[in-house]
Amino acid sequence: MKIPNVPNTSVKLMLFPFSLEGAARIWLEKEPPRSIETWDDLVSKFINKFFPPSKTTNLPKMKSTSFSQKYDETFYEAWDRFNDLLRGCPHHGFSELHQLDTFYNALNSNDQDSLNSAAGAISSDVAELKDLFGHVILDRKNQTPSSAPVKAVD
Template sequence: MADNRTMAQMLQAPIEGYEDAIVIPPINANNFELKQPLINLVQSNKFTGRQDPHNHLRFFNKVTSTFRHPEVPNTSVKLLLFPFSLDGEARDWLDKEPPRSILTWDDLVSKFINQFFPPSKTTYLRNKITNFFQEPNETFNEAWERFKGLLRQCPHHGFSELHQLDTFYNSLNSNDQDALDSAAGAISRKNASRRF
């Protein structure tokens, strides 16, 4: 098939391929607009790719939860605002995603976490949680805070609450285990006495 375009037409820059990766669902609301103060608030804590992506998502969710419009789903607001929260390496990542490849907020979160918190890091932190041990000179409270910190670093660890408590209890030195056992016994004796 012959190409009948003129030389000038062939030399023009293409106009396709400039679509964003994020697809924003149609918003059928009257008088809807993102206000500059909300954009500024999102931009006040930009993610560059070097920080904890979970903390970034927590902050972003907190900020976007402050905005409500009766006819606009919060997920649409999040999809509109998220690019404003990125800079540097993170902005480059989003720009390199294929056009129209992110259709929902869950898609975006999944791709974002997989990019900046790869499965190898999840495996590493899951192993640190599973093999957690109280340090020799560490107090009970210090060990508890350090353990909770590991859980916060990897919120998708998949351990049930019972498994977490069991892991922590088994990591304690015998004195702290005895103290917990005593406290638990006192609590269960109190509860038993209330029944009678």
């Protein structure tokens, strides 16, 4: 929904109350008038109320270290579940690189290989096979008797 000359953050701020129910709705109704004037104010107050650092500081570290792709879970299902975990702890403080590394290492080997292929990388098994094949080719080449050059005689 785009309203001419009205910033998207203002539209979100106006519509946000309609997305709430239960404790979140009660919390917003109890906020003093004009205490929330911007989208950033709302986000900050909401996160501090429902996801305070005191409750979420250690949670992602515990869960992320035990995160792994389930046996029958697809790559996309695992990705969604991992992102849900991170969204549940907005104070996690993990860099994007750490998040990706944690997720990648939690995948099964087939999905890791698929990611490696998509990224243009090769898995360690494929790299070892390639090296082994290269050595076999070189050994065979070295074992083939080379013919000595023949000098033409007049």
